[in-house]
Amino acid sequence: MRGRDARVGILFAMPWIMGFLIFMAYPLVASLVTSFTNFSILRPPSFIGIDNYKELFHDQVFYKSLGNTLLYVLGAVPLTTVAAIALALLLNTKVKGMSFYRTMFFLPTLVPMVALGTLFLWVFNGDYGLLKAGFAKVHMSSPNWLGDPAWSKWTLILISMWGCGQAMVIYLAGLQDVPVSLYEAAELDGAKAWAKTKNVTLPMISPVILFNVVMGIIGALQIFAVPYIMFPNGAPARSAYFYAMYLYDNAFQYQRMGYASAMGWVLFLITLTLTLIALKLSNKHVHYESN
Amino acid sequence: MIGASVMGDKAVSRQGGAGRTTVIYWEKWTGDEATEMRKVVDAFNKSQDKIYVRYLSISGVDTKTMLATAGGNPPDIAGIWLDQLCEFSDAKALTDLSPMAKAAGLGPDTYIKGYWDPLNYRGGLWALPSTPASIALHVRTDLVPKEYGSPETFPKTIEALDEMAMKISKKRENGDLEMAGFLPSNPGWWNFAWGIYFGASLFDGDKLTLDSPENVRAFKWVDKYAKTFGSKEVQSFQSGFGTFASPQDPFMQGKVATELNGVWKASYIHVYKPDTQWFAVPFPYPADRKDLAGHSELSQDVLTIPRGAKHPQEAFEFIKFVQRQDVMEGLCKGHGKNSPLEKVSEEFFKTHRNKFIRLFDSLARSPKAFSPPQIGILPQLQNEMNVAFQEVNTQQKSPDQALHDAQNRVSDLWTTYKDQVLNK
Amino acid sequence: MKPVSQSHKRNRQMQTMITHIALVTLSVLFVVPLAWMISTSLKPITETLSNPPRWIPSHVLWSNYPDAVKYGSKELGYIPFLVYARNTIIITVLSVGGAVLSNSIVAYSFARLKWPGRDLFFGITLATMMVPFPVVMVPTFALFKYLGWIGTFKPLWVPAFFASAFSIFLLRQFYRTIPMELSEAAKIDGCSELRIFTDVIVPLSRPALMVVALFTFMGSWNDFLGPMIYLVDQNTFTLSLGLQAYQSQHGGTPFNLLMAASCLVILPVVIVFFLAQKVFIQGIATSGLK
Structure with a gap:
């Protein structure tokens, strides 16, 4: 019986195991090997031991881009998590026109990056921007969101809010799985709305929250497209230069694929560490029905 | 999906015609600049019946050329930026054009010095200009x-x-x-x-x-x-x-x-x-x-033949065609730029959209002009x-x-x- | 009892009011990017980058839409937009089908079946998402080249049939919220794992499966990097790659046409989303059964 169970389990997982072996195993191993070589894509790699990693530890731009990225993760992940849950809760109420609202909130994730980039360049413009005009209305001076090195990262963190539609959809789907009976029981106990949310809803969707937080960390650590469009080369003065941008530049602008691979694997370790911390912290709070 | 790729091949052979060698040309330009280059390509294709050049506007032309070259399947011609030339040449990604250029009579006398010199690096000639600027x-x-x-x-x-x-x-x-x-x-x-x-x-x-x-x-x-x-x-x-x-x-x-x-x-x-x-x-x-x-x-957009290109000779025939004085002047005029060639026709100056074209031409020839x-x-x-x-x-x-x-x-x-x- | 229920009712109305106000304010904020896109798509070129920017075009140019669709057809001899649309649909349909099929099964194994090495392999699955793509891009390209797939659609849809880490993780989290007793009861009734999967788990996971379908659809529809790397011939290009054609390397981008084309490109996604989110509401109805 045991052996049969195991066989069924592996059989069900087979597509992924095959896919992993065919499409992922080789590229992953190859990139790890590459990180110990001097490789320009165009010339055959030559083995240089841990030179790339040693160079990384002395590389000022590596630290700069890593610092920028970690700050972004710390800012954007909590912000979008709270925003997405709040929105999902709001959108899960039985109010007329909900289909419409849900679509509205999801829309920004559909707008192509180019359009999003040009729009936000205008919204945050330090001279004629929408935000500056808003500040002026209440007689406050607004910072130069894009041009001031002290502000550019915060601008991006703020912008990350518009992308919370994706997580929101996942929460919405998660909320559908919360049994109505639990709410009824809580109501009988005289629980108020907030207590219901705290004691019923959040524990019930905690596996989904964990999913979104982990994916949020992974995604935020690899942030690339929006700053790439809005802050070319991380200007001003590399204040918006992120890890993935530096990695990309090394790989394809500077033709240092070996170095870029080393960067990739260092990022892997950082991501892994942060994810494990998130998993550890969540252990007590994530509630699985099936266990 | 199979249909589409088969269709692609058909399109090639239909346009290429029997017995013609198809030269694949990847270029960064889109829009008006691409239209001007397409005119040159069409003129070349009409001018003879041995070679057929296919022009493709490629986004991210440098990265894509690099990947394709590494994969052993590069285009025959790639239009890149001068700023990348040494890097590409050091990476052995390009074909040395000097023997073919010499045979075609293209050399230091053909070009303005400020444009010719940066194309030569470590004993090789790695590109010829498409359109330059000062x-x-x-x-x-x-x-x-x-x-x-x-x-x-x-x-x-x-x-x-x-x-x-x-x-x-x-x-x-x-x-x-x-x-x-x-x-x-x-x-x-x-x-x-x-x-x-x-x-x-x-x-x-x-x-x-x-x-x-x-x-x-x-x-x-x-x-x-x-x-x-x-x-x-x-x-x-x-x-x-x-x-x-x-x-x-x-x-x-x-x-x-x-x-x-x-x-x-x-x-x-x-x-x-x-x-x-x-x-x-x-x-x-x-x-x-x-x-x-x-x-x-001085800056220039350049034409290169990636290493491992299938038809380097035919590709060079096209590059050579672009260097013809009348063709080059037409292209540069279309792009609103000066010409990289030593010889410039009076007609070019007279019909150019830029009323200061002579100044830009003389700046390109100035001994103080510099390239990166x-x-x-x-x-x-x-x-x-x-x-x-x-x-x-x-x-x-x-x-x-x-x-x-x-x-x-x-x-x-x-x-x-x-x-x-x-x-x- | 009566006064209590009345105050209760008033409370409810208040709540609904507040919810509506919050929803309207927030959705205005969220709809700004799209509104901007639509407004730009209807402007004459001279107004696209004016500053301060203007929301309402001086005159509405509907002709931008047919112009955008026909853009580039003179040079290519066919209407590239329609060809790109066909290619995108082929790739997307195959990907969505493959992803829903493979991920639902694989995630089931990770969430509800026990086999040696399962948790380790799940860890590896998560880890694959932590390696940034540029680093594996070159060997992946080499792999597809070895398989002879460069220039075909295969690199863009075949992997979907072999599940993906993101979707496996997502579905696993959902499957694990379903009480184990349901499976056990079915097992006692003599159901095979396959039957339990198709008759018990799938019906209860419709919202989650919808999310996977939706995200795969979006990912495939909007994918830019994949088509850029693997497709060579113009008539195999996809819509997102085609949008690049409107952008000029040296400025002079026809932003109005670019936005018109972008609006047309995302329209199907908006419709699909609008229809898909109805499934969430149906989900509410079924969850009462649990």
Whole structure:
């Protein structure tokens, strides 16, 4: 019986195991090997031991881009998590026109990056921007969101809010799985709305929250497209230069694929560490029905 | 999905016709610039029946060419930027064109020296030009004092330019800039090269000289502008600039009275604000360095044959066709640029959209004209210098400090590069 | 009792009011990017980059839409937009089908079946998402080249049939919220694992499966990097790659046409989303059964 169970389990997982072996195993191993070589894509790699990693530890731009990225993760992940849950809760109420609202909130994730980039360049413009005009209305001076090195990262963190539609959809789907009976029981106990949310809803969707937080960390650590469009080369003065941008530049602008691979694997370790911390912290709070 | 790829092959053979060799040409251009090049391709395809060139507009042409070359399936011709030439050549990604060029009679005499020299690197010829450019100071006739309102009477020295710029700049009551006589950070495309206008070099063939006295002098000059106008004010003012390809371009709008820009500027003025009154002059020189008169940075888009291309001979036939005087002049005129060829027809000057085309042509021929340094880490060098510029311009670092840091970092990269790439 | 229920009712109305106000304010904020896109798509070119920017075009140019669709057809001899649309639909349909099929099964194994090495392999699955793509891009390209797939659609849809880490993780989290007793009861009734999967788990996971379908659809529809790397011939290009054609390397981008084309490209996604989110509401109805 045991052996049969195991066989069924592996059989069900087979597509992924095959896919992993065919499409992922080789590229992953190859990139790890590459990180110990001097490789320009165009010339055959030559083995240089841990030179790339040693160079990384002395590389000022590596630290700069890593610092920028970690700050972004710390800012954007909590912000979008709270925003997405709040929105999902709001959108899960039985109010007329909900289909419409849900679509509205999801829309920004559909707008192509180019359009999003040009729009936000205008919204945050330090001279004629929408935000500056808003500040002026209440007689406050607004910072130069894009041009001031002290502000550019915060601008991006703020912008990350518009992308919370994706997580929101996942929460919405998660909320559908919360049994109505639990709410009824809580109501009988005289629980108020907030207590219901705290004691019923959040524990019930905690596996989904964990999913979104982990994916949020992974995604935020690899942030690339929006700053790439809005802050070319991380200007001003590399204040918006992120890890993935530096990695990309090394790989394809500077033709240092070996170095870029080393960067990739260092990022892997950082991501892994942060994810494990998130998993550890969540252990007590994530509630699985099936266990 | 199979249908589509089969259809693709069919399309090739249909257009190619029997017995013709198909040459694949990847180019970065889209829109009008692509249309001009397509005309050349069509003319070539019609001019003979052995070779058929297929033009493809490719986004991310450099990355894609690199991947395809590494994968052993590159295009026959790739249109890339001159700035990447040494890097690509060091990576052995390109075919040496010298034997074919020699056989075709294309050599140093064919081209303007400033355009020919950078194509040659470490004993090989790695590209031939498609369209080139030179740059000059563009001046709004109506925004500068009358006595400076012509190319002949405009200030010749940087000091005189500064004095005029400070005098005519306007500030609002709250301190915001309304109009700047000149801004070193606009349009920002050659920030890394300001030192050269003060007699600096960035690289002497072996050592980097980013923090040389001349470079520091240039960055102190940048610093002076940031301090005079106020660095926060400049940044906020500049963030109000529209893109150069729109009527909101700061020069066309009159937010700046003067601006360093390329030969193509005239085409954009022509399209977006044809009534702009302007003229162009060579960028001024420091009063104590009269020998530097006639400085201009040269740039070019180039045609290369990637290593491992299937039809290098046929590809070169097309490149050769582009170098024909009439073809080249037509293409450059279409792109609003000057010609890289030593011989230029009077017709070209007369019919060119840019009324200052002769100036740009003479700047290209000036002995003081310069191209970016020939070094395989040019992209990094430019990035580091741009960062140093921004650090000075936003008053985060002193000119000495910023350049010192840039020098150290690029030197380290250069040492690694020599070790890992050149000495292999 | 009566006064209590009345105050209760008033409370409810208040709540609904507040919810509506919050929803309207927030959705205005969220709809700004799209509104901007639509407004730009209807402007004459000269107004696209004006500053300060204007929301309402001086005159509405509907012709931008047909112009955008026909853009580039003169040079190519066919209407590229329609060809790109066909290619995108082929790739997307195959990907969505493959992803829903493979991920639902694989995630089931990770969430509810026990086999040696399962948790380790799940860890590896998560880890694959932590390696940034540029680093594996070159060997992946080499792999597809080895398989002879460069220039075909295969690199863009075949992997979907072999599940993906993101979707496996997502579905696993959902499957694990379903009480184990349901499976056990079915097992006692003599159901095979396959039956339990198709008859018990799938019906209860419709919202989650919808999310996977939706995200795969979006990912595939909007994918830019994949088509850029693997497709060579213009008539195999996809819509997102085609949008690049409107952008000029040296400025002069026809932003109005670019936005018109973008609006047309995302329209199907908006419709699909609008229809898909109805499934969430149906989900509410079924969850009462649990």
